[in-house]
Amino acid sequence: LTTGALNNVAAQGSVETFPLVRPAEANKYQGVYIYLDEVGLLKKLPSNVRATAMAESCGYNPPPQFYGDVFIGRVATRPMMKNVDFVVGKDTDRAAEWMSQAVSVNLAWQQEMNRIQGKSDTQPPAAGTDGKAVQEAGFSFTQDDEEVEVTVEFDENVDKKSIKVVFLPKSVKVTYKGEEALNLILFEKVEVD
Numbered sequence: 001l002t003t004g005a006l007n008n009v010a011a012q013g014s015v016e017t018f019p020l021v022r023p024a025e026a027n028k029y030q031g032v033y034i035y036l037d038e039v040g041l042l043k044k045l046p047s048n049v050r051a052t053a054m055a056e057s058c059g060y061n062p063p064p065q066f067y068g069d070v071f072i073g074r075v076a077t078r079p080m081m082k083n084v085d086f087v088v089g090k091d092t093d094r095a096a097e098w099m100s101q102a103v104s105v106n107l108a109w110q111q112e113m114n115r116i117q118g119k120s121d122t123q124p125p126a127a128g129t130d131g132k133a134v135q136e137a138g139f140s141f142t143q144d145d146e147e148v149e150v151t152v153e154f155d156e157n158v159d160k161k162s163i164k165v166v167f168l169p170k171s172v173k174v175t176y177k178g179e180e181a182l183n184l185i186l187f188e189k190v191e192v193d
Helices: 003-012 049-057 098-117
Strands: 015-021 030-036 071-076 081-083 135-138 139-143 149-150 163-168 171-176 179-185
Touching: 015 049, 015 098, 015 135, 030 049, 030 098
Parallel strands: none
Antiparallel strands: 015 030, 030 071, 071 081, 135 139, 139 149, 163 171, 171 179
């Protein structure tokens, strides 16, 4: 990709929504969402520390990073979908009723999604999600919701053509000259590209 192509995409922009809390019975089916520029990072917009702190207060750990200005809105989904007033000062206060319920509502939503997807309710904390590589015996890794990046170190004089990597839905295997260098069992199934 050229710089010009990236700038062209960034100039067009698009609005993305991020749920601070999803509609649920506990919050009278009112969701609160951040509306943001989905290419704010590419546009090199400044980090929005207040929006990130608000997401963290709602139970996101680690919190997502937002860039540029955002809009926060509330939507009721029952009995019919409609916008609901969101008052700056009152509803942006960390003691606001919706925000005090957000952690438990978000946790219940995630547990239900895990149940539907066949995942356990008590998943271990995700190491390597803070942008820092986790060092293990013979390899290191980072991960996010979409990808896992695994790094296996070899000597500088390694013959690159002798390295073989096999991706399977629940494991990654690396061999060098037929010798196993890594056989990593993954926590969840992955889609192999």
